[in-house]
Amino acid sequence: MYCVQCEQSNKGGCATKVGSCGKTADVADMQDILLRLMLGVSVYADRAARLGARDPEVDAFTPYAWFTTLTNVNFDQSRFTVLIARALDMREKAKACAQAVDADLSELPEPATWNPGLTQSELVAAAPFAAIQRFMDRDGPSIVGLRNLILYGLKGTAAYSEHARVLGKEEATIHAEFHRICAFLGGDPTDTEALLAEALAIGALNLKVMELLDGANTTRFGHPEVTMVRMTPIAGKAILVSGHDMGDLEAILQQSEGQGINVYTHGELLPANAYPVLKKYKHLVGNYGGAWQDQQKDFAAFPGAIVMTSNCLINPEIRGYQDRIFTAGPVGWNGLPHIENHAFAPAIACALALPGFAEDAPEKRIPAGFARNTVMGVAETLLDMIKQGDVKNLFLIGGCDGARPGRNYFHDLAVATPQDSLILTLGCGKFRFNREELGTINGIPRVLDMGQCNDAYSAIQVAVAVAGALGCDVNDLPLHYGISWFEQKATAVLLTMLHLGLKKIHLGPTLPQFLTPEVLGILVDNFDIRPTGDVREDLARMLEAA
Structure with a gap:
């Protein structure tokens, strides 16, 4: 076991015996094996897709399998034994699909042919071949860190894809791009520029997936209402x-x-x-x-x-x-x-x-439902408020929450924002401050709950629309980012923000352990990512740049 995929990995380090989440070493190893096999599935699916062929069963299984390996999702070892067996079957189906269209199956990377076995003893013996640190000595921490950035971005994108799929929404082009990036990763690449390019490609893919999920939710359940x-x-x-x-x-x-x-x-x-x-x-x-x-x-x-x-x-x-x-x-x-x-x-x-609640508790309500359709429905009002100076700054504060004391930063940042600013929030990071009485501007609540973490799509659409109406670039807006990082969905959303060229993102409370100083340097140089620090200093820097 070697796990650095989320912030709680042994409280900021790496988990080698048991995860802070409660994941055992055996389950972690099984997850690594499953993902190594899924890279092999995608090798064949990618070569088939390049010739216009696909297997719907393979495409349906892929995001589900990846989703089971996210932080705090599946801890059941017996389920992973079944998933590994099914992954081997899916690899054969993907191979047959590729063979049916005479795809070139030469020069296959290891995950396409690797057989870890199915017995417990075989899987235990196979685990080191699937471990993410396997090539650390050969390739170094920065290359391994970039590969992990891609791996964890793929996990987050797969989760959103699965959410959309179970609602009946999926697209062959999205499956094909997911397989393509997985096939690239399955070759254990070592080129820094190529790795960074594929990480941003995940950001582009995740934007399409979030759009698909947004459509799945709104088609089935209607547009959120205040x-x-x-x-x-x-x-x-x-x-x-x-x-x-x-x-x-x-x-x-x-x-x-x-x-x-x-x-x-x-x-x-x-x-x-x-x-x-x-x-x-x-x-x-x-x-x-x-x-x-x-x-x-x-x-x-x-x-x-x-x-x-x-x-x-x-x-x-x-x-x-x-x-x-x-x-x-x-x-x-x-x-x-x-x-x-x-x-x-x-x-x-x-x-x-069960008994249920014996009596009503004192009533307490908070507003929700400020997704893109709602906000864009009052776009003229919002633009007038910005033009007239009633709203001088917009803050996007949200993301994944967690148990670290440093996450009070996001509460303190929200509370410290000027009264002439609106706060867009999404994900469970909102619970840090969504019950605070932060007031209104012209009758509009200062805290606008845009939805789940995948509703970053809504926030992006609003930002792009406001920038377009004001005739400026998104980075020229008085829009500031306080993003709470925790696990792989947040990694996918961050990559989407980087793909869109958004800069000056304050990210915290700690940075991912798989981002070595060299990798972080690349992101800072290209996107001006800023680790969260002192709230007052960060806020002053945000407002000074507005």
């Missing part, structure tokens, strides 16, 4: 739905309707309360709890059933609620019941058997 979301519970039986998957949330609402159960969102599903198709379910009563890192406290206090639809899962056994939490989709924990095919009857039965 909504005052209740943040406190009411009396009655209860189900708590966490993660990102609004399709699972909709299925739970459909299957529990009329059964006297109140449904609450948690974490990154808070924005779901603003989608009109979901709002029509009267038993979707609001949000419970905060960001993912507080879930052990939140879940232990929740008197109902809990469903995890995607990341981020934390060990449920420590606080003793493992008998009432269910996993779905790519999520897994050894011993927890797993929901298949969106059939949530077990979770609903569990909720009916």
Whole structure:
């Protein structure tokens, strides 16, 4: 085991025995093996795609398999044994697809032919061949760091792609580009410029994927509307739905309707309360709890059933609620019941058997639903406010949250922003400050919740539109970035921002461990990335540049 893929890896270092997330060395090794095989799958799929051929089953399996390896998603070793066997089958299917169109299958990289076996002893022996530090002595930390930047960017992009796929949205060109970049990575490349170029290519791909997911969500659930979301519970039986998957949330609402159960969102599903198709379910009563890192406290206090639809899962056994939490989709924990095919009857039965909340808590609501359609609907008002000086600065503050004390930076930055500024926020980083009373400008809340982390697409569209209307480049806007980095989805979003040429991004609270000083130097030189520091100094620098 050697894991540096997220900020919590042994509190900022690398995990070699067990992850701070609770991931065991055996599970980490299985994930590495799975991904090495998936690179081989993509080698064949890429060569087939270049000749216009594809296998839909291979394309469907690919983002799902990658998603299971993200931080705090799947900890179930038995599931990875099955996934590895299926990856071997998918590699043969991709190979057959390539052979059917007479693709050139010469000079294949190692992942296309490597066979780790399927028995436990074989997989243990194979793990060193899939480890990310395998070529550290040969290639050096900077090359390995750039390859990891690509690897983790691909993971984040795959997760967003899977979210869209389960809602019925996928595109052959997106699958083909994903396979192409994977095939490149499968050759263990060592050219610095080529590696950086492919990292930015992931940013371009992720922008398309976020656009696809945005379309999937808005086509199915309508465009988010400004909504005052209740943040406190009411009396009655209860189900708590966490993660990102609004399709699972909709299925739970459909299957529990009329059964006297109140449904609450948690974490990154808070924005779901603003989608009109979901709002029509009267038993979707609001949000419970905060960001993912507080879930052990939140879940232990929740008197109902809990469903995890995607990341981020934390060990449920420590606080003793493992008998009432269910996993779905790519999520897994050894011993927890797993929901298949969106059939949530077990979770609903569990909720009916539990006491639920005995009484209403004092009502507390916060606004949500400021996605691109809402903001662009009042674009003229926003532009007038900027032109007249009512709004002098825009701040994009958000991203992944986490448990580090340094993450108070994002709360303190939001609170310190001038009263003549608007704050665009997304991801679970919003929970640092979204309950603060930061006031309004001309009746518009200063904090505009744009949605989930993938709704960075909305923020980008708003920024581009405002810049276009004002006749300037996005980098010339009084728009400042305080981005909270934690895991691989954040890596994909960061690469998208870099692909678009956005500069002066304050990133923190710590930088990814896989970014060596040399790699960081490349990003600083090209994009002026700035590690977060003292809030007052950073804010002064932002405002001075406006």
